[in-house]
Amino acid sequence: MLHFSGDIDGAVGTDGTYAWIKSMGANILEEYRPYFLGTEVAGYIEEYEGLTFATVHGAGHMVP
Numbered sequence: 325m326l327h328f329s330g331d332i333d334g335a336v337g338t339d340g341t342y343a344w345i346k347s348m349g350a351n352i353l354e355e356y357r358p359y360f361l362g363t364e365v366a367g368y369i370e371e372y373e374g375l376t377f378a379t380v381h382g383a384g385h386m387v388p
Contacts, residue, residue, distance in 0.1 A: 326376045330383030331367065338379055345377050 327345070329338045350372035358365045359378070367379040380387045 325374060326378065328378040328380060328387060330385060330387035331379045331381055332383065333385045333387070335385045342377065345372070345375065350375060 327341070329336065329341050331338050352370065352372055354369075354371040356368055356370040358367070359369050360366055365381055367381045369376065369378040371377075
C-alpha cells in the first residue's frame with residue numbers, strides 16, 4: 325500500500341502521519357530517504373513491510 329502526503333499539508337500534517345505509521349511498529353525495509361525528479365528533491369520515501377510512505381515536496385492537501 326502507498327500512503328503519501330504533501331509536505332505543506334495544513335489539514336493532515338506529514339509529521340502526524342509519519343508518527344502514526346511509526347507507532348504501528350512495522351519493520352523498515354528501506355530507511356527514510358529523498359527521491360528525485362531530475363536533480364531536484366521531489367520528496368521523501370520510506371518503505372516498510374506492506375507499506376510505502378512518501379511525501380511530495382511543496383504540495384498541500386490536494387496532492388492527489
